[in-house]
Amino acid sequence: MKTAVPEEENALNKKDFVAPNDVRWCPGCGDYAILNAIQRTFPELGVPKEKFVVISGIGCSSRFPYYMNTYGFHTIHGRAPTVATGVKVANPELSVWMVTGDGDGLSIGGNHLLHLIRRNPDVNVLLFNNRIYGLTKGQYSPTSEVGKKTKSTPVGSVDYPVNPLLFALGSESTFVARTSDTDMKHMVETFKAAHAHKGTSFIEIFQNCVIYNNKTWEPVTGRESKAEQSLFLEEGEPLVFGAERNKGIRVNGFDPEVVTLGENGVNESDLLIHNSKTSNPAYPALLSQLNYPAFPTPFGIFRQLEGRETYEDAVTQQLEVSHSKQGEGDLQALLTGSDSWVVE
Amino acid sequence: MAQAKDNFIEIDSAVVRFAGDSGDGMQTVGERFTDSSAFAGNDIATLPDFPAEIRAPAGTLAGVSGFQVQFGSREILTPGDEPDALVAMNPAALKSNLADLPTGGMLVVNTEAFKKMNLTKAGYETNPLEDDDLRNKYHLVEIDFTNLTKEALSESPLKPTDKARCKNFFALGFMYYVYGRPLEPTLKFFQDKWGKRLPVLAEANTLALKAGFNLGDTMESARNRYQIAKAPVDAGVYRKISGNEALVYGLVAAAKQAKLELLYAGYPITPASPILEGLSALKHFGVKTIQAEDEIAAMGMALGASFTGKLSVCATSGPGMCLKSEFIGLASITELPLIICNVQRGGPSTGLPTKNEQSDLLQSMYSRNGDSPIPIIAAHSSSDCFDCAIEAARIAITYKTPVILLSDLYIANGAEPWLIPNVSDLPDLEVPFADSNEEYVVYKRDPSTLARDQAIPGQVGLEHRVGGLEKNEEGGVSYDPNNHEEMTRLRADKVNAIANSLPPSEVFGDAEGGDVLVLGWGGTYGAITSAVRNLRTEGFPVSSLHLRNLNPFPNDLGDILSKFKQVLIPELNMGQLSLLIRSKYLIDVISYSKVQGQPFKVSELSNKILETIR
Numbered sequence: 001m002k003t004a005v006p007e008e009e010n011a012l013n014k015k016d017f018v019a020p021n022d023v024r025w026c027p028g029c030g031d032y033a034i035l036n037a038i039q040r041t042f043p044e045l046g047v048p049k050e051k052f053v054v055i056s057g058i059g060c061s062s063r064f065p066y067y068m069n070t071y072g073f074h075t076i077h078g079r080a081p082t083v084a085t086g087v088k089v090a091n092p093e094l095s096v097w098m099v100t101g102d103g104d105g106l107s108i109g110g111n112h113l114l115h116l117i118r119r120n121p122d123v124n125v126l127l128f129n130n131r132i133y134g135l136t137k138g139q140y141s142p143t144s145e146v147g148k149k150t151k152s153t154p155v156g157s158v159d160y161p162v163n164p165l166l167f168a169l170g171s172e173s174t175f176v177a178r179t180s181d182t183d184m185k186h187m188v189e190t191f192k193a194a195h196a197h198k199g200t201s202f203i204e205i206f207q208n209c210v211i212y213n214n215k216t217w218e219p220v221t222g223r224e225s226k227a228e229q230s231l232f233l234e235e236g237e238p239l240v241f242g243a244e245r246n247k248g249i250r251v252n253g254f255d256p257e258v259v260t261l262g263e264n265g266v267n268e269s270d271l272l273i274h275n276s277k278t279s280n281p282a283y284p285a286l287l288s289q290l291n292y293p294a295f296p297t298p299f300g301i302f303r304q305l306e307g308r309e310t311y312e313d314a315v316t317q318q319l320e321v322s323h324s325k326q327g328e329g330d331l332q333a334l335l336t337g338s339d340s341w342v343v344e
Numbered sequence: 345m346a347q348a349k350d351n352f353i354e355i356d357s358a359v360v361r362f363a364g365d366s367g368d369g370m371q372t373v374g375e376r377f378t379d380s381s382a383f384a385g386n387d388i389a390t391l392p393d394f395p396a397e398i399r400a401p402a403g404t405l406a407g408v409s410g411f412q413v414q415f416g417s418r419e420i421l422t423p424g425d426e427p428d429a430l431v432a433m434n435p436a437a438l439k440s441n442l443a444d445l446p447t448g449g450m451l452v453v454n455t456e457a458f459k460k461m462n463l464t465k466a467g468y469e470t471n472p473l474e475d476d477d478l479r480n481k482y483h484l485v486e487i488d489f490t491n492l493t494k495e496a497l498s499e500s501p502l503k504p505t506d507k508a509r510c511k512n513f514f515a516l517g518f519m520y521y522v523y524g525r526p527l528e529p530t531l532k533f534f535q536d537k538w539g540k541r542l543p544v545l546a547e548a549n550t551l552a553l554k555a556g557f558n559l560g561d562t563m564e565s566a567r568n569r570y571q572i573a574k575a576p577v578d579a580g581v582y583r584k585i586s587g588n589e590a591l592v593y594g595l596v597a598a599a600k601q602a603k604l605e606l607l608y609a610g611y612p613i614t615p616a617s618p619i620l621e622g623l624s625a626l627k628h629f630g631v632k633t634i635q636a637e638d639e640i641a642a643m644g645m646a647l648g649a650s651f652t653g654k655l656s657v658c659a660t661s662g663p664g665m666c667l668k669s670e671f672i673g674l675a676s677i678t679e680l681p682l683i684i685c686n687v688q689r690g691g692p693s694t695g696l697p698t699k700n701e702q703s704d705l706l707q708s709m710y711s712r713n714g715d716s717p718i719p720i721i722a723a724h725s726s727s728d729c730f731d732c733a734i735e736a737a738r739i740a741i742t743y744k745t746p747v748i749l750l751s752d753l754y755i756a757n758g759a760e761p762w763l764i765p766n767v768s769d770l771p772d773l774e775v776p777f778a779d780s781n782e783e784y785v786v787y788k789r790d791p792s793t794l795a796r797d798q799a800i801p802g803q804v805g806l807e808h809r810v811g812g813l814e815k816n817e818e819g820g821v822s823y824d825p826n827n828h829e830e831m832t833r834l835r836a837d838k839v840n841a842i843a844n845s846l847p848p849s850e851v852f853g854d855a856e857g858g859d860v861l862v863l864g865w866g867g868t869y870g871a872i873t874s875a876v877r878n879l880r881t882e883g884f885p886v887s888s889l890h891l892r893n894l895n896p897f898p899n900d901l902g903d904i905l906s907k908f909k910q911v912l913i914p915e916l917n918m919g920q921l922s923l924l925i926r927s928k929y930l931i932d933v934i935s936y937s938k939v940q941g942q943p944f945k946v947s948e949l950s951n952k953i954l955e956t957i958r
Contacts, residue, residue: 050805065809069807071807073648073678074810074813075674075811079644079671081644082641083648084648086607086649086652087649090656091801111637112641114637319630323628331767332767339379341383341581342581343579
């Protein structure tokens with residue numbers, strides 16, 4: 001083993017996580033900002049560098065591990081959740097980060113993502129959503145809007161899109177959040193919260209594909225529109241948005257509606273108060289339906305449930321219980337079994 | 345045959361087949377008969393044969409379940425070509441099995457089941473038991489097992505329908521009488537299984553078994569009894585073992601010998617599910633098992649665990665192998681150790697899920713995109729699965745490669761006696777991970793094995809990335825044309841280098857050559873060896889060689905093949921090994937194929953060998 005470095009010099013910084021390889025995303029790609037945010041986040045987590053593992057599938061976003069100076073595994077299309085599960089179960093001490101995209105995670109890998117989330121291993125899932133297939137040069141994706149014209153849908157897509165957050169909630173996710181490649185501070189905060197959560201953390205990141213779907217999130221996150229079309233969730237605070245901070249979300253029956261504070265006698269006490277810890281999925285599901293243009297799009301932590309055991313802990317615990325009940329496995333006794341006979 | 349005292353006729357082997365409805369407990373009585381024969385000191389081999397449907401409609405041909413066992417005082421390598429005695433618990437069992445019973449064979453039937461409705465379901469227009477031909481052709485023994493069992497259990501508190509369900513053990517008791525089998529192992533089985541939980545059932549089955557045995561004593565038609573001496577085997581402690589059990593134990597042993605944790609990921613599939621179930625029961629050995637959402641996921645989980653430095657294993661059957669192919673390619677290019685067991689069954693597609701075939705050899709060789717050679721080994725018998733698991737682990741760990749271990753349904757479900765190895769005699773499989781004190785070069789290779797060093801997450805300073813894109817020696821992504829060719833060649837050379845670690849091949853017969861070499865692989869070992877042994881006893885110049893390593897082939901194989909005038913390759917497929925041997929050695933081998941979902945009969949092989957000689 002290498003000589004231990006004195007404590008004060010041991011502090012990691014961003015540079016420690018920059019891999020020697022050239023980064024080869026298109027100039028202007030939103031992935032750069034996300035890479036930057038992760039490289040800023042990791043040194044602040046108190047995890048030794050050798051314990052990070054970054055695992056991806058296939059697609060532009062899935063080149064991510066090559067640009068991180070950590071242990072990394074660039075796997076095959078859609079299957080990163082399976083490798084991440086294997087890594088985490090095999091060695092629960094590792095900090096496992098999975099990078100996927102809307103095609104990788106929700107089309108070819110939808111099944112694995114469902115099962116990863118429901119098993120709840122402590123894996124942090126970053127789903128880069130740009131609503132397009134970039135690496136195959138511009139076909140519509142499972143999050144593309146109906147009517148999307150692409151090379152494979154010259155007269156518009158007829159597929160109804162999947163809502164990534166509702167998918168995660170349907171898979172009984174214990175941590176669901178959304179952030180955007182345009183908001184460095186918010187990304188770092190969200191990643192830190194995901195790391196702190198014990199269990200699978202699912203983060204949808206609005207990410208811009210500058211070549212094949214440029215400005216797809218501009219109406220929500222753009223400089224001009226952000227204040228009126230984005231809603232930042234804060235624990236225990238009412239759902240307020242707008243440049244004047246005078247609009248909010250109220251529930252009318254089962255339906256959300258936008259109201260203006262001070263109009264028709266509406267005040268803050270009429271608004272929904274953000275509670276990410278309620279076990280009932282109805283509230284985060286309702287949030288997931290707040291979509292452009294009728295509603296501001298929420299960012300932040302939709303749901304974080306404490307207390308559900310992680311998959312790797314449950315597996316480890318069964319091993320420990322069996323060990324304490326049956327004692328250390330005796331191979332010779334196992335091979336001999338209970339019905340052996342002796343030939344003299 | 346020699347007449348012995350007490351009406352016992354001394355014979356050197358016998359084959360008994362139990363057949364009935366899939367709910368009649370035929371597998372259970374077959375297993376018990378096998379245990380009893382092993383306990384009596386005979387050599388044994390078994391062939392369970394059951395339908396794909398768990399409970400096909402009762403009484404129909406589709407629902408017939410059978411279990412054949414051969415036992416003897418000589419070496420027994422197969423479950424036997426045809427039964428000497430057939431127990432048919434209903435008309436459907438009679439109809440689907442009678443053709444296999446030779447003239448003069450003993451036919452034991454449960455007369456109570458030969459009622460109009462069952463006869464119709466089996467497609468009989470008249471009751472075959474009233475047919476004189478049946479009486480003349482076979483040694484027919486008619487017993488009302490159902491009602492005799494109920495009578496024997498008249499004092500039992502069981503419900504009448506539950507009493508009738510004990511008839512399989514009544515029939516077993518009768519056959520124990522005929523073949524002079526000891527009752528003790530079965531009585532112990534009842535106590536172990538139900539003694540504490542359902543003592544009433546243990547008692548009822550005990551009564552049924554004994555009543556069946558005693559009936560033999562009183563029946564005129566069962567007067568002849570057979571006696572089979574102990575088989576001359578090496579001294580030691582033995583047990584009966586199936587291929588799937590042996591594989592489970594071999595994997596656990598391999599992990600221990602490699603000083604690695606074992607992680608198994610699987611998806612239920614016939615006939616590999618017992619491996620998942622078996623390993624799941626061994627948590628006190630530190631074995632982690634995951635039942636994945638599908639075959640692909642199982643492979644991904646295993647590969648993830650392999651990346652972290654565990655001994656990782658998947659087991660499946662042909663259709664599962666199709667799904668795993670892309671991941672096997674990833675394991676190949678990332679050069680991570682992994683064992684993939686394929687318990688073969690009849691294909692293609694869903695094919696014959698509960699019948700035997702060895703038709704996935706070419707799939708194992710070539711199912712991946714790109715040039716991605718993978719070592720392949722095949723077990724030749726149930727107990728050989730134990731040794732093959734250890735050998736697969738050795739290759740995977742030493743050469744940092746996925747290994748395909750081929751088993752098949754016949755050896756997975758079949759059982760034989762096994763001389764239990766001493767754990768202290770097992771080989772040391774430990775291979776150290778990369779040294780944290782040295783600079784880590786991801787694809788730097790050991791000059792003799794060409795294997796790369798593996799560093800695992802958690803090792804300080806050895807952070808690196810692996811993945812499906814081609815890499816250069818340093819581990820960086822590389823599209824350089826010459827690098828790709830060099831890496832492709834290195835991966836192939838590494839797999840070929842495994843041959844240098846193999847022991848010399850052992851020819852059964854004349855190592856110096858002769859007229860015919862019968863070349864085989866996998867579960868056909870017993871039938872091939874029996875046929876060749878019989879013919880050699882008769883003086884025919886025939887030898888055999890059974891391959892464990894199918895990729896790479898042993899270094900001495902070409903030399904051995906060249907010493908024989910003809911090479912005959914019997915396979916339960918359309919000639920897959922034949923294709924490989926022809927292409928590698930340019931020898932015009934004779935391919936002998938059978939794809940009926942059943943193993944070779946010794947007689948079929950003997951005839952083919954004789955035809956080849958003439």
